[in-house]
Amino acid sequence: MHHVIQHKLQKMEKWQSLPWPAQSPDLNPIENLWDELKRRLRKNEYKAKNKAELFNLIKEEWYKISPAIINKLIESMPRRTKAVLKNKGNPTRY
Numbered sequence: 825m826h827h828v829i830q831h832k833l834q835k836m837e838k839w840q841s842l843p844w845p846a847q848s849p850d851l852n853p854i855e856n857l858w859d860e861l862k863r864r865l866r867k868n869e870y871k872a873k874n875k876a877e878l879f880n881l882i883k884e885e886w887y888k889i890s891p892a893i894i895n896k897l898i899e900s901m902p903r904r905t906k907a908v909l910k911n912k913g914n915p916t917r918y
Contacts, residue, residue: 853898853904856897860889860893864888865881
């Protein structure tokens with residue numbers, strides 16, 4: 825299934841994707857983005873009283889994350905890949 829999705833993305837957007845090990849959080853910058861969102865939610869003074877309020881609060885904080893933060897994570901991919909290769913797949917600082 826992963827191969828099919830990868831092929832479609834490459835065809836649609838002319839993307840080149842990296843081979844991606846099944847279990848590799850060291851290569852997944854979305855984890856850092858989730859951490860950013862969690863930090864923002866913890867700092868927010870408003871505390872949701874129900875699921876609907878929580879969902880709205882999450883969306884609000886998500887949209888406040890600047891493109892610069894996302895770009896920084898994207899630009900970190902070569903360093904992440906190099907660190908994983910250097911550590912032979914073992915954990916890295918990422």
